[in-house]
Amino acid sequence: MTPRVIDPRSTANAKLTVTEHTDVLVVGAGPAGLAAAIAAAAHGMSVVLVDENPIPPETMGDDVPLHFGQRMSGAVRNRTAMTEAMLASEPALADAMEAGVDIRLGTIVWGLYANGPSVGWLPGKVAGLSDGETSWMLGFTAAIVATGRRDMGLAFPGWELPGVMGATAAERLATRYGALDARRAVILGSSAEALLAAVAVCRAGVQVTAVVEQAAAPIGPAALLDELAAAGVPILTRHVIVSAEGGTDGVTGAALMRLDEDGGRIAASATTMECDTIVLGIGAVPVIELLDAIGCRSVFSPARGGHVPVTDASQMTSLPGIYAVGDCAGVWAVKSTGRAVAEAEGRRAAAHVAQAAQPAHGLDEAPAEPLVDLSAYRLAWVRSAVVDAMPAPGGAEAHVCQCEEVTAREILEVRPPRYLGWPQPLRNSADLSALLGNGPPNADQVKRLTRAGMGLCQGRRCREQVAALLALGAGVGLGEVPLATFRAPVRPLALGLAGSLPESPEMAEHWDVWFGIPGQVATPWELKAAQQP
Amino acid sequence: MTGIATDDTAMPTGASVVIVGGGATGLSAGWWLARAGVDVLVIDKGIVAWEASGRNGGGCTHGFSPLFAEEQRLWPQMDELLGYPTEFSAGRIRIAMDPVQWADAHRMVQNGERYGFRTETLDPAQLRELVPLAGEAHGAYWHHFGGHANPHRTVQGYAWAMQDHGGRVLQHTTVLGFEVSGGRVTGVETDRGRLGCDHLVLAAGPQTGKLAAMLGVRVPVVAARAEMIVTEPLPLMPVGGADGNGLYGRQTMRGNLAYGGGPHEWLDDCADNEGMGVPPRSSTPLMGNIAAHLVEMFPRARHARILRSWAGVIENTPDGRPVIDRLDDPANVVVATLSSIGFGLSPASGHAVQELVTDGVCRFADLSTLRLSRFDGLEDDWIAQRGWQASPSRSLANPPAG
Numbered sequence: 001m002t003p004r005v006i007d008p009r010s011t012a013n014a015k016l017t018v019t020e021h022t023d024v025l026v027v028g029a030g031p032a033g034l035a036a037a038i039a040a041a042a043h044g045m046s047v048v049l050v051d052e053n054p055i056p057p058e059t060m061g062d063d064v065p066l067h068f069g070q071r072m073s074g075a076v077r078n079r080t081a082m083t084e085a086m087l088a089s090e091p092a093l094a095d096a097m098e099a100g101v102d103i104r105l106g107t108i109v110w111g112l113y114a115n116g117p118s119v120g121w122l123p124g125k126v127a128g129l130s131d132g133e134t135s136w137m138l139g140f141t142a143a144i145v146a147t148g149r150r151d152m153g154l155a156f157p158g159w160e161l162p163g164v165m166g167a168t169a170a171e172r173l174a175t176r177y178g179a180l181d182a183r184r185a186v187i188l189g190s191s192a193e194a195l196l197a198a199v200a201v202c203r204a205g206v207q208v209t210a211v212v213e214q215a216a217a218p219i220g221p222a223a224l225l226d227e228l229a230a231a232g233v234p235i236l237t238r239h240v241i242v243s244a245e246g247g248t249d250g251v252t253g254a255a256l257m258r259l260d261e262d263g264g265r266i267a268a269s270a271t272t273m274e275c276d277t278i279v280l281g282i283g284a285v286p287v288i289e290l291l292d293a294i295g296c297r298s299v300f301s302p303a304r305g306g307h308v309p310v311t312d313a314s315q316m317t318s319l320p321g322i323y324a325v326g327d328c329a330g331v332w333a334v335k336s337t338g339r340a341v342a343e344a345e346g347r348r349a350a351a352h353v354a355q356a357a358q359p360a361h362g363l364d365e366a367p368a369e370p371l372v373d374l375s376a377y378r379l380a381w382v383r384s385a386v387v388d389a390m391p392a393p394g395g396a397e398a399h400v401c402q403c404e405e406v407t408a409r410e411i412l413e414v415r416p417p418r419y420l421g422w423p424q425p426l427r428n429s430a431d432l433s434a435l436l437g438n439g440p441p442n443a444d445q446v447k448r449l450t451r452a453g454m455g456l457c458q459g460r461r462c463r464e465q466v467a468a469l470l471a472l473g474a475g476v477g478l479g480e481v482p483l484a485t486f487r488a489p490v491r492p493l494a495l496g497l498a499g500s501l502p503e504s505p506e507m508a509e510h511w512d513v514w515f516g517i518p519g520q521v522a523t524p525w526e527l528k529a530a531q532q533p
Numbered sequence: 534m535t536g537i538a539t540d541d542t543a544m545p546t547g548a549s550v551v552i553v554g555g556g557a558t559g560l561s562a563g564w565w566l567a568r569a570g571v572d573v574l575v576i577d578k579g580i581v582a583w584e585a586s587g588r589n590g591g592g593c594t595h596g597f598s599p600l601f602a603e604e605q606r607l608w609p610q611m612d613e614l615l616g617y618p619t620e621f622s623a624g625r626i627r628i629a630m631d632p633v634q635w636a637d638a639h640r641m642v643q644n645g646e647r648y649g650f651r652t653e654t655l656d657p658a659q660l661r662e663l664v665p666l667a668g669e670a671h672g673a674y675w676h677h678f679g680g681h682a683n684p685h686r687t688v689q690g691y692a693w694a695m696q697d698h699g700g701r702v703l704q705h706t707t708v709l710g711f712e713v714s715g716g717r718v719t720g721v722e723t724d725r726g727r728l729g730c731d732h733l734v735l736a737a738g739p740q741t742g743k744l745a746a747m748l749g750v751r752v753p754v755v756a757a758r759a760e761m762i763v764t765e766p767l768p769l770m771p772v773g774g775a776d777g778n779g780l781y782g783r784q785t786m787r788g789n790l791a792y793g794g795g796p797h798e799w800l801d802d803c804a805d806n807e808g809m810g811v812p813p814r815s816s817t818p819l820m821g822n823i824a825a826h827l828v829e830m831f832p833r834a835r836h837a838r839i840l841r842s843w844a845g846v847i848e849n850t851p852d853g854r855p856v857i858d859r860l861d862d863p864a865n866v867v868v869a870t871l872s873s874i875g876f877g878l879s880p881a882s883g884h885a886v887q888e889l890v891t892d893g894v895c896r897f898a899d900l901s902t903l904r905l906s907r908f909d910g911l912e913d914d915w916i917a918q919r920g921w922q923a924s925p926s927r928s929l930a931n932p933p934a935g
Contacts, residue, residue: 005920010757011798012924016818111818118758118800118846119815120924128818137818295815404787416686419787422618442580448587448685451787456765458840488816492838495764499828499835501821511779511826513794515757515873520853523597523644527902 008510011121015504018139022048025127025140027109031339032326033146034092036346041099043354048102050109054082063457066150069165073181089176107131111488112294134500142321142353145290149327152283153461156385157394158244160402163251167197167281174204182277186254187211190218192333194281208233209273214240214384219372221333240384244278254278263384282381284331289490300479302374303367304330307483314352315345323349332367375478382468401462403455412473417451441470443484453484547729548574551721553708554737555581557876558869560691561883567700576703582688585845590781593877594625594679596644599898603881617690620683620786625676628777628830635672650678664775666831681774681783684876710747717865732890736869739848753908754848754870755921756800760816761793762823764837778830792827801923816842847873851915858905859889
């Protein structure tokens with residue numbers, strides 16, 4: 001038998017430099033990730049725990065990875081102070097160090113990679129890491145992803161102003177950093193996570209003017225509602241935000257309207273609440289970026305807060321050795337209001353990695369049937385705050401995608417971006433209905449045609465809204481619209497940083513712009529000349 | 534399983550021409566046929582403009598192809614012909630970082646000259662003015678021909694323009710077999726029913742070989758995966774169509790740097806996973822190597838942040854050249870695989886397919902170097918001979934949803 005021929009320009013000749021190796025990589029040092037890391041170390045495994053906090057202020061300014069809305073105080077510029085604030089606010093970090101966990105703060109995981117249906121050249125499962133100075137690859141046997149949650153955006157007029165921020169971001173700044181720069185806040189939404197953010201900012205000394213809810217009744221737990229009532233915070237149900245008032249210096253007020261029983265706006269009810277901060281709490285979304293990009297299967301689960309990875313009883317995803325724990329595996333009220341469920345998930349994953357006995361169940365660890373229809377709830381917010389705003393002042397111009405400046409109408413009509421100067425109206429009727437054809441609307445297709453979601457925040461502020469608009473446009477539920485896909489790097493990564501990964505001499509020698517097949521670039525006259533005797 | 538029907542359009546029963554494959558080649562062919570007044574239906578197992586056709590470098594400068602003259606004739610008119618924006622932008626700059634790259638770049642100069650197209654050699658000051666992100670280069674050519682376009686926008690434009698001319702698209706439809714009678718294909722069996730046809734076009738990229746095999750015809754192709762990256766938008770350079778240093782790509786009209794190059798990964802039969810719920814879109818840490826080559830060429834872009842990396846699956850024939858041919862048996866079948874260089878040539882390849890269907894011969898170009906018969910004596914182990922086998926380390930551990 002002749003020896004196997006290798007195409008030197010293919011990945012068969014590529015070698016990846018893997019700088020370090022660990023048994024278990026844990027991504028995210030929240031309650032779930034810390035519990036997983038401590039348990040894995042206790043099982044005798046080597047553990048690297050990576051967390052991107054403290055996040056550089058420039059990154060926060062781009063609303064990455066959370067919608068910080070420029071409400072971080074100057075304190076975030078002091079990296080040492082922020083690290084100390086983190087350690088003080090999370091005692092389990094010290095426990096993890098004590099347990100021998102190798103903790104890397106201020107470090108991002110920009111990608112997880114494994115061989116799969118179309119990849120076979122990797123030396124094993126690897127993660128791409130960067131600390132802002134350089135990038136490197138870390139090999140691992142198992143990854144436990146505990147990347148938490150973020151906030152669904154809502155494109156009412158003025159939502160791009162400084163001071164409009166996500167509930168998770170507000171809570172992070174208030175509790176983990178002690179660096180929330182706000183005085184008076186209006187909270188949109190009444191889910192457990194919205195109410196928890198309200199409580200957290202109250203405790204940080206912010207006056208919460210109101211919790212605004214488009215539904216007929218608040219949807220969060222009674223205990224949190226009672227706590228806010230005791231603090232004198234009114235809950236305005238059947239109300240919607242009409243616009244954020246203010247200017248480049250930030251929000252100065254929230255214009256609100258009452259809604260009738262069908263969700264229609266009652267114009268005569270317009271009022272403005274003075275505030276400098278508007279907190280988006282209409283949807284706490286599991287952060288599945290790394291898991292989606294590596295190819296873990298996901299589903300839309302109303303009980304788990306949206307699109308989540310499919311996990312088994314030990315928190316393993318559809319990919320062996322890749323686990324999801326904490327909020328990224330599902331957000332629901334009982335999990336959000338304490339640490340126990342998230343920590344139990346972390347420990348279950350660690351036990352499975354260690355092939356140890358599963359810890360005993362001490363609590364109800366699965367979500368109950370949700371009390372509200374998540375799809376209907378989020379669609380109602382987008383309909384009343386975004387779609388119904390389109391005829392109102394400023395509504396037609398509001399950008400659903402802030403990075404690429406794409407409006408709701410441009411998304412629904414699948415218009416080419418304005419910078420092309422394409423004449424409007426189009427000669428032809430090439431709108432969403434012409435795209436739909438024989439399947440559900442595809443968010444990636446709409447993304448590429450309108451550019452919504454292609455900007456610097458990597459679609460974190462608009463992804464769920466675009467899906468909601470497509471669902472409303474097609475008359476289907478959120479679960480029928482696949483979310484636009486995530487891709488590595490899941491954090492914006494400078495070319496110079498990514499380019500610090502070494503290139504093997506074999507790759508350098510045979511690097512080719514394309515396949516390097518000689519006949520591919522042979523001209524007709526060269527081919528004919530070669531055929532002459 | 535089929536897609537969820539969201540409109541009231543009845544399932545078609547057939548068309549004069551059925552095209553299998555809604556990528557750049559198939560949709561361009563559909564558009565050319567529809568504007569010639571032919572009743573045409575394009576079917577795709579997923580959604581149109583989805584795979585490699587919509588995620589490539591967007592280059593429109595293929596001086597080695599027999600379709601080059603037609604490619605160059607058509608691109609400047611495509612916005613107007615389609616009625617949809619393609620983001621076509623004329624001209625290319627090729628940057629060479631060393632003498633080997635410089636010699637290689639000279640081939641395109643010669644190819645252009647043969648057709649009467651002009652190329653300028655740029656001095657360092659001119660290069661800096663036209664491509665401000667570039668650094669010290671060994672040399673640079675400015676081709677006053679060719680260009681680049683937005684692949685996804687263009688390919689979707691073919692689909693819309695075809696529909697405007699009465700053509701139809703059927704997505705989420707998988708071919709199960711063909712009905713052959715009297716030496717002609719008379720029907721296409723799909724998972725959504727039978728589609729009658731007078732003519733059949735196979736333009737299904739990596740699937741073309743499997744589909745042709747259902748007709749007893751060998752079209753030798755093998756699939757591969759290639760990767761690209763895109764950065765955040767940067768200020769527009771006077772000439773965005775600048776590449777080199779082992780990379781292909783462009784600065785988009787929005788300002789993003791979109792580039793690819795370097796190692797490809799050979800695959801065997803997994804290219805159809807996307808239609809089955811498992812995405813072969815996986816990119817790998819090659820992102821870093823592409824970034825390093827880009828920073829070498831554009832040192833002033835070193836702080837530009839990568840926002841996405843992705844992969845596309847493309848096919849190659851044994852000699853890397855397209856097959857665009859009308860079969861002898863069945864006699865009403867045209868096969869078109871562009872062998873991994875399909876997007877830029879698509880205005881011309883669609884035109885060629887249209888003429889092969891309606892006239893039996895391509896009148897505007899000599900396609901004799903693209904005939905299928907050149908592979909008649911091909912050995913069975915041609916893939917192994919070339920080292921084009923898939924890695925045994927690929928894992929199918931993520932089976933499609935049931």
